[in-house]
Amino acid sequence: MSKTIFEKIADHEIPSNIVYEDDVCVAFTDAFPLSKGHTLVIPRKPVENIYDLDEKTGAHIMKVITEVANAIKTAFNPAGLNVVQNNGEYASQTVFHIHFHLIPRYESEYDGFSYNWNQDPDERSDQQKKEIEDAIKNQLNV
Structure with a gap:
């Protein structure tokens, strides 16, 4: 299986603008940024999506996301x-190596990014809401 572009970036096989790296993850500015400071954070090891992300790696990545976000804020x-993360083609994932976009937003700058966040038009009954809640809870090992 060939490496994804993100694995090649993590392995320094192709040029990129790395702003942070350690043994677990790498952060680099997006090659096609939506705004000034648009940065990606990825794990070094190949992980396709959030469903495959182990807890230890996920916790470390979130720590790095917070550090990089604060660096962007200060800079x-x-x-x-x-912070945007897509899972699967239907959810707009195009590189199948988990990655987190940190997209700074500026009042005076059009960045081309927007959510089309329309609430579910179907009103669910309290019983239906409870069934959804229970279905999720039953799958958690907490």
């Missing part, structure tokens, strides 16, 4: 920041 003072 550029954005009005906000989106």
Whole structure:
């Protein structure tokens, strides 16, 4: 199986603008940024999506995401920041190596990024909501 572009970046096989790296993950600015400071955080090891991400790696990546987000905030003072992570082709994942986009948002700058967040138009009964809650809870090993 051939390496993804992100594995090649993590292995320094192709040029990139790495802003952070350690034994577990790498952060680099996006090659096609939506805004100034748009950065990706990835694990070094190949993990396709969040369903395959182990707890230890996930916790470390979240720590790095927080550190990089704060560095972006200090460097550029954005009005906000989106952290976006897609899983599967239907959810707009195009590189099948888990990655987290840190997208700074600026009031005075059009960045081409938006969510089309429409609430589910179907009103669910309290019973249906409880069934959904229970179905998820029953799958958790907590």
